[in-house]
Amino acid sequence: MTKADVIAEIADKTGIDKAEVTNTLETFFSVVKDSLAEGENIYVRGFGSFINKKRAKKVARNISKNTAMVIDEHYIPSFKPAKIFVEQVKTSDKAKVAAE
Numbered sequence: 001m002t003k004a005d006v007i008a009e010i011a012d013k014t015g016i017d018k019a020e021v022t023n024t025l026e027t028f029f030s031v032v033k034d035s036l037a038e039g040e041n042i043y044v045r046g047f048g049s050f051i052n053k054k055r056a057k058k059v060a061r062n063i064s065k066n067t068a069m070v071i072d073e074h075y076i077p078s079f080k081p082a083k084i085f086v087e088q089v090k091t092s093d094k095a096k097v098a099a100e
Contacts (some may be wrong), residue, residue: 003025004024007021007022007025007033008023010025023035032050034053035050036050036051036052037078039052039075044082045082046081046082046084046085047081047082047085048079048080048081048085049080050077050078050079051077051078051079051080052075052076052077052078053073053075053077053078054073054075055073055074055075055076056072056073057070057071057073058070058071059071
């Protein structure tokens with residue numbers, strides 16, 4: 001499902017104009033990106049959490065040049081689904097078909 005598909009489905013289910021849904025969705029994405037960039041996590045009860053995960057400092061190897069390089073500690077964005085969300089996906093019929 002693409003972003004356009006999501007926008008169309010939300011517009012169909014709510015009766016709101018696609019342009020307004022697009023603007024709202026883009027604003028939501030912007031808020032999530034800006035908040036995570038500032039180090040703030042976002043918690044949506046019943047859905048999940050958008051969080052920053054800390055990656056430790058490590059030594060990596062470039063195998064083609066046979067050299068080592070240090071990668072400093074850094075943060076990466078991550079999504080952790082809520083238990084209710086995970087259970088709904090686990091028990092759905094479509095998830096069972098996709099797993100086979």
